[in-house]
Each structure stands twice: as structure tokens, then as C-alpha cells.
Amino acid sequence: QRMLSNVARWCCEQGWAGFDWAVGLPGTIGGAVANNAGAHGWEMIDNIETVTVVGPDGAERTHDRDWLQARYRHTILRSPDPAERLPGTIVVSVSLRLGRGDAAALLALADEHADWRKEHQPRKPCAGSIFKNPPGTWxxxxxxxxxxxxxxxxxxxxxxxxxxxxxxxxxxxxxxxxxxxxxxxxxxxxxxxxxxxxxxxxxxxxxxxxxxxxxxx
Ligand SMILES: Cc1cc2nc3c(=O)[nH]c(=O)nc-3n(C[C@H](O)[C@H](O)[C@H](O)COP(=O)(O)OP(=O)(O)OC[C@H]3O[C@@H](n4cnc5c(N)ncnc54)[C@H](O)[C@@H]3O)c2cc1C
Missing domain, CATH: 3.90.78.10 (UDP-N-acetylenolpyruvoylglucosamine reductase, C-terminal domain)
Known part of the structure; x- marks a missing residue:
């Protein structure tokens, strides 16, 4: 499973625009899809075209983005509601919708995001944001x-x-x-x-x- 940040930086290097926000965000592509991870005003669902999963029956299926029922840090893959959650369903690949851009400019943006994290987030061991932001506040x-x-x-x-x-x-x-x-x-x-x-x-x-x-x- 690829690390999200590495894929995001690779996209910038190749001139694929719109995924720079994910540079510096820890974790895998699969985890980011399941969490609908996000930063800098963007979230994973903004880039997803389709997602391919393997279910508990071992069958591989490709779904369009709406299937995830994504909202803020939520998809059906990690819903706390047992009636909604799909246990044992694993993301194996995802196709992303990206534009074209200038690689040097995208890499500069990626570095800005990485620097922002260094400046605003603690360096000591941690699990990232502990709480979701309640509506209208932080x-x-x-x-x-x-x-x-x-x-x-x-x-x-x-x-x-x-x-x-x-x-x-x-x-x-x-x-x-x-x-x-x-x-x-x-x-x-x-x-x-x-x-x-x-x-x-x-x-x-x-x-x-x-x-x-x-x-x-
Ligand atoms: C310093 C720091 C900064 C962070 N900053 C951010 C941030 O800016 N924005 C943000 O959204 N998060 C942030 N996080 C939290 C975390 O990095 C993300 O939520 C990330 O997406 C988790 O990915 P993971 O691969 O580690 O998933 P895990 O934590 O291992 O798993 C998370 C959930 O996803 C499920 N899952 C994982 N992989 C798959 C898969 N392949 N298929 C199906 N389900 C799967 C797991 O079962 C679990 O329910 C931060 C964490 C740290 C430590």
C-alpha cells in the first residue's frame, strides 16, 4: 500500500495538479480513502473518481465516488455506526481525478504545505488531530x-x-x-x-x- 504523501509528491513531480494538499499527511492511500483525510481545505473525496475494494467474500469491485458516502473524516469504510459500516472491506486501488499543471510550481506548493506542518504541528510523537472540529469552530x-x-x-x-x-x-x-x-x-x-x-x-x-x-x- 503506497504512502499518501509520496504519491502526492510524485503527482506534483509529474505535473499532475490538485493533489499537492496531501504532501506531508501521514498514512497510506487506503487509510486516507477510508478516513476521507484532508488538509488545507481539500479532502480525499475531492480527488476520487473510482475506488476498488475487496470485500469479505474475496470479490473485487469498483465503485464510483458516491458509494463511499464521504463527509468530514467519514466514509462507510470507517463509520462508527455498525448499521452503516462495511466490515472487512479493503481498498486496494483508487483512481484520482487530477488536472495538469507546472511541476515546479506544484512542487513549490508541496514544500509550502510541508513547511506549514513543521511550523504548526508538534514534532513529538502523536496520533494527529485527536478531535473532529465541531461545526463552525475548531x-x-x-x-x-x-x-x-x-x-x-x-x-x-x-x-x-x-x-x-x-x-x-x-x-x-x-x-x-x-x-x-x-x-x-x-x-x-x-x-x-x-x-x-x-x-x-x-x-x-x-x-x-x-x-x-x-x-x-
Ligand atoms: C502528525 C500527524 C498529522 C496528521 N494530519 C492529518 C491531517 O492533516 N488530516 C487528516 O485527515 N489526518 C491527519 N492525520 C491522521 C492520519 O494520518 C490520517 O487520518 C490517515 O489518513 C490515516 O491513514 P493510515 O494509513 O495511517 O490509516 P490507519 O490509521 O491505519 O486506519 C484508519 C482507518 O482506515 C481504515 N483503513 C486503513 N487502510 C484501509 C484500506 N486499505 N481499506 C479500508 N480501510 C482502511 C482502518 O481500518 C481504520 O478504520 C495526522 C496524523 C498524524 C500522526
Whole structure:
């Protein structure tokens, strides 16, 4: 599975325009399709023409873009709603709709995006944006306004640089990260009446970590 950022940079080098926004975004092409990943005002669905998947029956099928039912950081491939989600369906290829452009100009744009990330996002280990942006505002702004920049449980800290990132400042456990998430959700809910929905997915059994997070509150 190709890395999204490498494909995006390759497109720029070849003079294929409209995919520069994905340079610097971590992860694979398949993950970006499933998440409808996005940056700089663009998201994956803007570029998708068709997507080819292998289903649990082993059959390969090609669908047009509407099949994904994409919206902000959402497709049927990773929907939290079990009635909607398609378990065991794997993206194996995607065809992109791109224009033609000047390779040098596109590469300059790609470098700008990469520099923007270096300037605005923390360098310490993290999972990217923790929360989805609620309609009309930014999760990071709400957390920052709640005075939580730098808030820490164990080795997990709300980044002093960007409040929608939780960084590992040393020895953070998944339970530490969960405790920070639940604390931020609680403070923002209480102060602003807004429910912060996680952008990251929880995989596996979190029962003990949830108990620990409640005790830390
Ligand atoms: C520093 C940092 C910055 C980030 N910045 C951004 C950003 O600007 N914008 C953004 O949208 N995200 C951002 N992210 C989050 C993440 O990089 C993206 O969501 C990315 O698309 C995840 O891709 P992945 O291959 O790692 O998928 P994973 O995290 O491994 O999987 C994500 C979901 O996709 C599913 N999936 C993965 N591959 C496939 C496949 N082939 N077929 C079907 N389903 C699949 C998984 O089952 C899972 O449900 C950032 C993360 C980090 C660490």
C-alpha cells in the first residue's frame, strides 16, 4: 500500500495538479480513502473518481465516488455506526481525478504545505488531530480557550503548540492518552456545552483505561 504523501509528491513531480494538499499527511492511500483525510481545505473525496475494494467474500469491485458516502473524516469504510459500516472491506486501488499543471510550481506548493506542518504541528510523537472540529469552530481553539494547553496525565500532554494534539512527552501509555481525552471532553462540555467527538479510533478493549480515566477526573 503506497504512502499518501509520496504519491502526492510524485503527482506534483509529474505535473499532475490538485493533489499537492496531501504532501506531508501521514498514512497510506487506503487509510486516507477510508478516513476521507484532508488538509488545507481539500479532502480525499475531492480527488476520487473510482475506488476498488475487496470485500469479505474475496470479490473485487469498483465503485464510483458516491458509494463511499464521504463527509468530514467519514466514509462507510470507517463509520462508527455498525448499521452503516462495511466490515472487512479493503481498498486496494483508487483512481484520482487530477488536472495538469507546472511541476515546479506544484512542487513549490508541496514544500509550502510541508513547511506549514513543521511550523504548526508538534514534532513529538502523536496520533494527529485527536478531535473532529465541531461545526463552525475548531476543537483546538475550544481546548486552548479552556486553558488546557500543557495539561498532562503521565506522559501524555496536550501540546502547548497545538491544543488538538496529544503528544508523548515520555513513557505515555494509551490509558494516559485516554485520560487526557476524557478530561478535555469534560471541561469543554461543561464550559461550552459542546461535545468533542474523537477523530482517532479506539481499537481493542478499553474497559480498564476508561475506569482509570474516570478515577483521574
Ligand atoms: C502528525 C500527524 C498529522 C496528521 N494530519 C492529518 C491531517 O492533516 N488530516 C487528516 O485527515 N489526518 C491527519 N492525520 C491522521 C492520519 O494520518 C490520517 O487520518 C490517515 O489518513 C490515516 O491513514 P493510515 O494509513 O495511517 O490509516 P490507519 O490509521 O491505519 O486506519 C484508519 C482507518 O482506515 C481504515 N483503513 C486503513 N487502510 C484501509 C484500506 N486499505 N481499506 C479500508 N480501510 C482502511 C482502518 O481500518 C481504520 O478504520 C495526522 C496524523 C498524524 C500522526
Amino acid at each position: 476543537a483546538g481553539l475550544l481546548i486552548e480557550e479552556a486553558g488546557l494547553k500543557g495539561f498532562r496525565v503521565g506522559g501524555a500532554q496536550i501540546s502547548p503548540q497545538h491544543a488538538n494534539f496529544i503528544v508523548n512527552v515520555g513513557g505515555a501509555t494509551a490509558a494516559d492518552v485516554l485520560a487526557v481525552i476524557r478530561h478535555a471532553q469534560g471541561v469543554v462540555r461543561e464550559g461550552r456545552g459542546i461535545e468533542l467527538e474523537t477523530e482517532v479510533e479506539f481499537v481493542g478493549d478499553w474497559t480498564n483505561a476508561e475506569r482509570g480515566a474516570r478515577n483521574a477526573e
